[in-house]
Amino acid sequence: MEALNMPRLRHVLTRRLVLSGLMLGAAVTAPAYAMDAFEAVKGPLDYIGSVEFFPEAGALSAGWTVRIAEDDLDEISFALSSAFGTASVAGADVVDVTTELDERFGGAVRTYRIDLAPSVNGADRIVKFAYGGPLFPEELPLPINTLDSDKIELTVDSFWFPFDARFDSDLTARVQVRLAGEWSAVGVGSVVSTPKGFHFVQAEPALDIAFSLLSNSEVVKADDYVIHDARSEPGTKLEELTGALEFCTAYLNGLAGPAGPLPQASIIVTDRPEGGYSRGTLIALTDIEDDDEEYLLQFICHELAHYWSKANAGGPENWINEGLADYLANMGVRNALGETVFDARMARYAEQIEGHDLPPIWAAELTERPPYLIMYRAAPVALQHLEERMGRATFTAFMQRIMTDRVRTTPALLALLEEMAGAEIRTWFETRLAD
Template sequence: MTIAKQALAALAAATSLTTGAMAQEASYHYEGDLRLSPQTGRLAADWTLTVTDDALAEVTVFLNAAFGEASVAGPGVSGVSSALAEGFSGMMRSYTIMLEPSVDGSDRVIEMRYGGALFPEPSASTINTLDTEKIEFTVDSFWLPFDARFSALITADLDIWLPGQWDGVTMQSITSTPGGFHIDQDVPALDLAFTLMSDFERHAAPGYAIYDTRQPAGGNIEAAVAALDHCTDYLNTLSGTAGPLPDASIVVTSRAEGGYSRGTLIALTDIADASESGLTQFVCHELGHYWSHGNAMTVENWLNESFADYVAIMGMRDAFGEAVFADRMAGYQRQIDGASGDLPPVWTPGITARPPYLVAYRKGPLALARAEELIGREAFARFIQAVMEARVSTTPHMLDVFESVGGAEARSQFEQILADQAQ
């Protein structure tokens, strides 16, 4: 079932999974109890899913296949079928749940129970872990039932139970309770992600806290602090009334790849060997996703990634100067020139496919650099601020904002750049 694998790969690369959803309604409310055994790598989950979307006649959710068959019942359920599906880093089980009709707009309730080892075999992906030092959960491991459309939003109340002394961070609100934690997610989001840590070094400053979970900790942490200080100041100034950034939790991990942003929860890869300029771009990119509102699963994902990346490059330029900026853009162009086959345009009115990596992360930022040249840096900064303030989520809306700042002729030229038709 390759669609599941492709969708998860896309979602794993997606970023802002909270702030872009703030104006949308949730399809579900998740209320659950989660019991964790770090010593054995096992969990037990008991969920009540309230379906708040009256239009749904059935739902399909994915769950880690390592749990076997989950128990699915509840007053809103009229039938259930399940099947195995290929996932991003292992097998999943899909559950198609037939719903009772909604009576007078009443919510339907689904009850799901399951348990077992999250990783009975070593995982190909190290983004998620369940051990005695760190518990890091995102959708990547399908530890929770996840809507197969990869676009449905959820709110959540989750009680977590586990032995020992831990600290925890999440996308919205986490509080310590006797025997564990309570997570409150009242802003609709795609994911329910959190990290619990028993062994870490914490570095706190106004606007953020860094949790270094590497063993040993400390490699290049001063550069991370400097990057966070600069990016926080730069983005808060750039965003105007769309800011400031909320306090962020930054988890530094020991893995070589797999950084992500879930709203104010940001995971970094091992930064020990990162250059100061590269780390600044990385941090500014993840923080910049606070203003990402394009649908990550559609053609508009270029808005998420290209804007976050170019804003990050602008922040890097502000810190390290023109030569570093020019070198980064030249490197992007070399990657485009060296790509095998023709890359699609960044965007056209008739485009239907979600952009591939090199388009979203390389062609898009290059197009934005050319747009900045068209109208000048001062006007372009006003444009970026207006995009943030307007919560732009589609390319036509973005182009309207660009025209309001740069004029109709500049808009036409920018559209040609996005369509690969500029002379």
């Protein structure tokens, strides 16, 4: 590991990066007023940031103050794109920093291991980051992550901000974004336009900092959703999309009961053929021109259902996130289109996993994230079998409790199942998951 020079790290990053004649990095630390310029929000990790984007250069300049609420941590590691070189890391609670390229990501990510001073009477510790430069060294094959003059869409796998390397900590965020030109913005939390950009406040703890910026889009607003149509030829299938949004919102809110309602959904429709995803109620769709009603219902219901996903997405518990969201979506399809459509969908799921040598859906000894067929096919089929054993009324109440309790782990899910359906069904389902 390469040891960083700590005295130097206690200063603001002042080196200038020359990018196509553009000078970056003149002032990249988080502004002092950011500590009280937004409403008081705080997760286990709370990010207060200032980010300036330079779309024509594909670059950004950023400064973060990260407040760490876990008072028992002796050290913490953050992962950040290595395209920025070596970031400045500072703070009164930072005792030492070592950094190295992370072999798991082929050198694309640099990990910063930070030794922390002990918490005083349980107080938060502070770590500050500053860095800048071009984010992507070359064009990506699938433009989910984009930083150009048309769109700024950055997901966690681009490591554009320092991300807790444990990959399972929720965060809140307050971000001041600066960029020139006319842009529209969409985010998970509140978004406020400013003379030089936007303020984002993400008060609901989540795994990611989720927002996108669009230089050219058509906007459709309703009480339950806002659609940003960023396609080169906007408008196609918007009626079908709005129908799916209205149905899925009403269906899931009714099912969730006290766990709801969903906040207003923010939808981005793109031209890309694949790469849809959700971050809470921010949903990025692929081109929907050729999508039929069944597909749109299932996809929208699935992505909205992720509002209640709280399991660790980076490990074996991710079957809860994806399997439950997928089966909730299929229940929505059943409610909207009938038993025949639902039965055909689930039969196709069963056919797609038949004959494959798959690992268990979940077992205590597993450490890896499940493969696609487990999360999106085997897990929903197992939940279908559980529903058949429990009966729909009890199963629906069980799903609502999962949403209400924000169940994160399989042991917690199994304990809840035993509480609601008895030890015999719990044992059967645990065995079913391990098959």
